Amino acid sequence: MAAPKVAVVGAGVIGLSTALCIAETCPSCSVTVLSDQFSPNTTSDAAAGMLIPHSCPGTAIHVQKQWFKETFTYLFSISNSAEASEAGIHLIFGWQVYKNTPDETPPFWSDVVLGFRPMSEAELQKFPHHRSGQAFTTLKCDCPLYLLWLEKRLKAAGAQLYTKKVADLWELHHEYDIIVNCAGIGAHQLVGDEKLFPVRGQVLKVHAPWVKNFIRDGDGSTYIYPGIHSVTLGGTREKDCWSLSPDPGTSKDIFDRCCSLEPSLRGAQVIKVKVGLRPSRQCVRLEKEVLSQGEVKLPVVHNYGHGAGGFSLHWGTAIVAARLVGECIAALQSSSSRAKL
Numbered sequence: 001m002a003a004p005k006v007a008v009v010g011a012g013v014i015g016l017s018t019a020l021c022i023a024e025t026c027p028s029c030s031v032t033v034l035s036d037q038f039s040p041n042t043t044s045d046a047a048a049g050m051l052i053p054h055s056c057p058g059t060a061i062h063v064q065k066q067w068f069k070e071t072f073t074y075l076f077s078i079s080n081s082a083e084a085s086e087a088g089i090h091l092i093f094g095w096q097v098y099k100n101t102p103d104e105t106p107p108f109w110s111d112v113v114l115g116f117r118p119m120s121e122a123e124l125q126k127f128p129h130h131r132s133g134q135a136f137t138t139l140k141c142d143c144p145l146y147l148l149w150l151e152k153r154l155k156a157a158g159a160q161l162y163t164k165k166v167a168d169l170w171e172l173h174h175e176y177d178i179i180v181n182c183a184g185i186g187a188h189q190l191v192g193d194e195k196l197f198p199v200r201g202q203v204l205k206v207h208a209p210w211v212k213n214f215i216r217d218g219d220g221s222t223y224i225y226p227g228i229h230s231v232t233l234g235g236t237r238e239k240d241c242w243s244l245s246p247d248p249g250t251s252k253d254i255f256d257r258c259c260s261l262e263p264s265l266r267g268a269q270v271i272k273v274k275v276g277l278r279p280s281r282q283c284v285r286l287e288k289e290v291l292s293q294g295e296v297k298l299p300v301v302h303n304y305g306h307g308a309g310g311f312s313l314h315w316g317t318a319i320v321a322a323r324l325v326g327e328c329i330a331a332l333q334s335s336s337s338r339a340k341l
């Protein structure tokens, strides 16, 4: 069989990382990324890019932990290399604070991030409206920089990237042997996944270079995430809302909530407002499917539905998707050698 041709649909953090992982683990295949939007116009560009997982109820905790750990390890090594500033990856220390102390034991990811511990009484004095909290160091991606870095790595690995809206995966079967579906919320229409729904999020990017530590209200409703060029203030979670237009009332509310956590932000200047639709479902769809039209078969690997945690989990799920692509290639090779007999 000639070099297998793989098409990856989608150029957010999931599509680009999956395509890169396939190109690196299967150098004999040709990888093409097809997407109607590239950075800076994807949901992934609107994300805060913090590595703090949200639990997905439909996925076993040990699986979520494995994906997070692989992603953390991968980005940690980038943060510790000469590539760090171009890739937009850095370590960041901060606090997750609670008004009511949670009864749960430490979260499943507490031994993956660095130096996780309860906040000291002295630290808690900074947050007079909160009773308890956790301090730790994690990683943050500057999302547009990281997406551009992934694109650059992909091109260096010989992959092709084309702008194309795919209306039906069967459009691709004449040209490609295997399709990888990383369409994010676009999978709702592309493969008719009714279990996938948007959770709209709005964030502000502000100029506040004096803010160096992250602060996250434990319920995830309000957060302050300092990045390389700006500080991200959030957030909102509006289930089933498809609107991509920023709402000025919401921006004011986010700003006020963040100022009550970090009063020095009152002096910050808003640079821009971003909106994105988190591709949410009970669990990430990470599986093989063989589509058929009569005798014709089309192997597909799905990797979408990362909800609020695409950056936190992307490399872990890319590794699994690349392994599933490897299994599809092996199946194609064995059926092509059987056909020759």
Ligand code: FAD
Residues within 6 Å of the ligand: 009, 010, 011, 012, 013, 014, 015, 034, 035, 036, 037, 038, 042, 043, 044, 045, 046, 047, 048, 049, 050, 051, 052, 164, 165, 166, 167, 182, 183, 184, 185, 186, 187, 190, 200, 201, 202, 203, 234, 235, 275, 276, 277, 278, 279, 304, 305, 306, 307, 308, 309, 310, 311, 312, 313
């Ligand atoms: P996308 O980035 O939406 O990419 C999908 C791609 O598929 C796009 O390129 C699109 O153009 C393409 N596409 C779709 N349909 C088609 C089609 N039919 N044909 C061709 N191309 C198609 N996660 C974290 O881990 N940490 C955070 O701090 C964080 N903060 C967030 C803050 C906000 C405000 C939001 C909205 C999200 C946040 N997230 C965060 C979640 C994260 O953004 C998502 O989980 C992640 O971006 C999903 O990536 P994706 O590649 O699946 O989707």
